[in-house]
Amino acid sequence: MLKITSAKVVVTCPGRNFVTLKIETSDGVHGLGDATLNGRELAVASYLTDHVIPLLIGRDAHTIEDIWQFLYRGAYWRRGPVTMAAIAAVDTALWDIKAKVAGLPLYQLLGGASRGGCMVYGHANGADIDKTIEAALVYQAEGYRAIRLQSGVPGLSSTYGVSKDRYFYEPADAALPTENIWSTEKYLRTVPELFRRAREALGWDVHLLHDAHHRLTPIEAARLGKDLEPYRPFWLEDAVAADNQANFRLIRQHTTTPLAVGEVFNSIWDAKQLIEEQLIDYIRATVVHAGGITHLRRIASFADLHNVRTGCHGATDLSPVCMAAALHFGLSVPNFGVQEYMRHTEETDTVFPHAYSFDRGLMHPGDAPGLGVDLDEALAAQYEYKPAYLPVNRLEDGTMWNW
Incomplete structure (x- = not known):
């Protein structure tokens, strides 16, 4: 014992x-x-x-x-x-x-490696399409095989996914929630042009992804998916809020753009209908929010039966401990799709020294025993907790909306 x-x-x-x-x-x-x-x-x-x-x-x-x-x-x-x-x-x-x-x-205890590394995607974003394309070219030059595209929307003062820093995006930005203004109409006019320009600049040998962040209705999401089809996106993420899983049926009826959802899911029950009816292509549940490695393996196994692949959330609100766990998990499961990768700051990496590494668009968890991550408690104690809320969203008429 x-x-x-x-x-x-x-x-x-x-x-x-x-x-x-x-x-x-x-x-x-x-x-x-x-x-x-x-x-x-x-x-x-x-x-x-x-x-x-x-x-x-x-x-x-x-x-x-x-x-x-x-x-x-x-x-x-x-x-x-x-x-x-x-x-x-x-x-x-x-x-x-x-x-x-x-x-x-850890990956050896999960069945061993199913691949040489986990393909990850970086976040290219900018205040306008030109700046987003510029950032995407940098990621492509650094060897990324998959890149998420998010651009500012003309007429909106702020847009989800557009950061102040090219690499370190942290949306929890204030001690009390900031309020952003959203317009679906303006957004839907911008994204197809973003992808058209991206294909011209980046070519067809890189995967392009996009996150709608739960802001569309099913028919709006269907329209966007159809508009993006000529540019072959890797996925359209979080097109609608998945509280009602059946919403994805309507999207599925109108577009062949691959769909991804699940970073806010807590359990297999949040994804059951989506997976068994094959309404999505990628399940984005992650280690920390879906009950750990034990439960995430159940979700992945169920998804594998229905030709749904993994695409775990990997934003900076997950520590290097979770990133390492996600990489061990992703390296081992047969139906791995892609892993989100947002770089942590130097301060975070120092508090959480780790064995995982990036090379030519792939990440590997390393071969140190366990997760391959440790915690410098003395250094951690020097960084005190700071209240920080995610923003909230309102439509232009003041109606509360999904952030």
């Missing part, structure tokens, strides 16, 4: 807030799990400290499946972003421990 002797939550802000769970065992091996929930970080920290950690002490760290079931079924109030992020942190930390004890990188 490998007894769990202690566990603690570390909250740090090396440029943005991260919540990390550290579990220690009787033989001195420790594991890390990401528990970050952007804009609601302290809710998960409290859930772990006050309600989960007391349940872990004395348990066998090797019984990952049983502990997952205990935390999920035993809570009675199932699912939800706070609960599932907390379970994910425990699950990831336990997998980290198991792999370290085995002396193997």
Whole structure:
């Protein structure tokens, strides 16, 4: 028996807030799990400290499946972003421990490598189409095989995905939510032109992606998908909010543009209809928000039966602990599609030293035992938590809308 002797939550802000769970065992091996929930970080920290950690002490760290079931079924109030992020942190930390004890990188315990590396996509964005194309050319020169395109929309003062810095996009920008103004009509006039220009500049040997960020109605999404078909996008992401999974039927009826969704999903139940009716092509659920490696593997296996591939969320609101877990997962699953990759700041990388690496458009988790990520607690303590909310969206007439 490998007894769990202690566990603690570390909250740090090396440029943005991260919540990390550290579990220690009787033989001195420790594991890390990401528990970050952007804009609601302290809710998960409290859930772990006050309600989960007391349940872990004395348990066998090797019984990952049983502990997952205990935390999920035993809570009675199932699912939800706070609960599932907390379970994910425990699950990831336990997998980290198991792999370290085995002396193997985690992907070897998940069945070994299914490929030489995980294709990742970078984020090209700019205040207008010219600047977005300029940024995309830089990514292409750096070896990226897949690039997400987001551009400012004429007539709107701010647009989702357009950052102040070319590499480090952090939308949680204020202690209280900022309010952005949105116009679907103006947006729909801009995106097809963005893709037309991108194909002219970048050619056809690079995958191009786009994120609508839940802002369209199904028929608007269908129209956009159809308009983009000549430019063969890799995917149209989050075309509509997936609270009603059947919304994707209407989109599917009108366009062959591949569809991706799921970064806000908590469990397989959020994606069940989408996958089994083959209404999407990529499932974007991620380790920290979908119950950890144990549950994400279930989602991927179910998706594989229906020819749906993975495309895990990988924004900077996921720590290097989660990025490493995503890469071990992505390297091992047979139906891997692509991995989002937004670079962390130098401060974050120093707090979380890691073994994963980028080379010619692919990332590899490395061969260090476990996740291959550690936490410098002394340095983490120097970066105090800062309240930071994601923005909210309103239409031009003042109506609240999806951000």
